[in-house]
Amino acid sequence: MSEIVRCEHVTKRFGDKYALNDLSLTVDSGKIVGLLGPNGAGKTTMIKILNGLLTPTEGEVLIDGMKPGIQTKSMISYLPDVEYLYHWMTVEQIVSLFRDFYKDFREELAYEMLNRLGIERKAKLKTLSKGNKEKMSLILVMSRNARLYVLDEPIAGVDPATRDYIIGTIINNYNPESSVLISTHLISDIESVLDDVIFIREGRCVLQSTVDEIRGQYGKSVDDLFREVFAW
């Protein structure tokens, strides 16, 4: 099985605080992987390092064998956990920006999904509702035909209907040969779409396993196991 992501002994310190502490993990090609852990476990830090927005204090991160850089950025489609789109743009402008910079961007697909939501091309991003802004970001990210999708807390703080929409959009649009890394602390909502899980706590990887192993060996749902592991 080939790997799309390999992190080896990654440590990230902010001052004297460890956000990541000797974390090693891998993401296999063609898998949907859950990066699971409570708030403050280091999920976002890990994801920002994958995307080159932070540099590790120690250790190495390789994406398809390369350090984060221009080439890895054109392979990864990233959904941050903040409103990151240029808010002063119109829908049309931001779509054209994605089309201009990402060769793998499928413009028609994006507009098809936006039309279904009733989001107008000429609308300014800052006038969209919070829910539509989140959906818009997800649509842009999933409209890329990327090798790796990295989604940081895509379902945090959304209502059940939006959650179903988000999960459906991910399943419908990702390319089965590529991988998806989803970070969340809301496991029961998302565990049925996962192949593999990585549990992290206080910046360390405490478990990396396939979901079938958890269900087959422990006879538990991922959520149950998560609650057990993080009970202390």
Add this chain to the structure above:
Amino acid sequence: MVRKLIKYDFVSFLRLLLPVQLIVIGIAGVNRIVQIFEKGGGPAYSIVFVSSIVLLSVACVVALVMCFVIGIVRFYQGLYSKEGYLSHTLPVTAAQHLWSKLIVTMIFEIGTVFTIFLAVNVATIGEVGAELYKALGYLLGQAFSYLHGHLILFIVEGVVMLLVATASSFLRIYFCISIGQLVNRKKILLAFGIYFGIYMLGQIFATILIILGMVLANNEPWMHLAESIGNWVVAHPVASLHTGLISGTLITAVFGLVYFLVSRAIMTRRLNLS
């Protein structure tokens, strides 16, 4: 890729700066209309006229300041605020980001100067304008008769120096902001600190240089050298002015280059987006 970046950066600047430029031209127009009532206007006219002149001057200064501020703010917002999550995950190099921001900033700096020039023209349409151009023409003519071709060279050198100095000062600010983002808190405070640190260093260095120069110039064996330089400047004022302009431009450019390279290195290797 730089072209595409410039396209989007340009729109982001234009959105903020176009209104300012239009207002400046508008005020100039108002000023010109006020002048129509000069004859038989009395003291009321003077008050209105003077205040519209003051307003125009203030508007010009505001336009320049706005352009400067927006140049800094767009750099910070686009690369080191939440927008940075998108900017830095585009498949674009740090150098391309820097070039795009710098080029667009320079375009708008030049644009603002042009707007002010246009505003002055609008405010002086008619006799006053004709007088102004006549005076300018006379001055240039005089200068040309002394300097000949050198006048054109001086103008070109002066403009290049201004452009390089402006670009370099923006690069210095980019450098300060980039250093500032290395820490996890109070990033902007550090940026300001670095800026004033550089300023202070420059002052101290200049002072030392002057004192050193004065001391050396009065002592052997440097006295001879200082004297011959002085003689050369007096004997060849045109050549020495050329030398001054060009070497000043080069030194400024070298500083700009250093700021550029360090900023690029930070953005590529030490990004710390919070």
Add this chain to the structure above:
Amino acid sequence: MGWNLDKKRPLCPQICEQICVLISKGELKPGERLMSVREVAVSASVNPNTVQKSFEQLEQRGVIYSKRGSGWYVAESGAIAGNVRRELIRTKTENYLQDMKQLGLSPEEIQNYVKEFLYE
């Protein structure tokens, strides 16, 4: 299609079972085209890889077959699907009886309860 998946058990066998049930109940007819892997994945909110694996297992057992480039179809013979369904009925009934016996009910009492609930 309503999916009812227990997250405590591996999902793949559950998907297989539920498709067998649909076939043997006649909701999916022999030769009928199945939903695509992605459609099943979206409607059940599960990973497409899991659905793919389920379909492949069903194919191995002869419950469904695939046509190149056009998707998956229900096999002409529903025998295996019927067996799977009968097996499910058997284990579920056994589990029920086991539970009732633990509650101290005699076979007659169990029968009476079932009748009562069915015809109420």
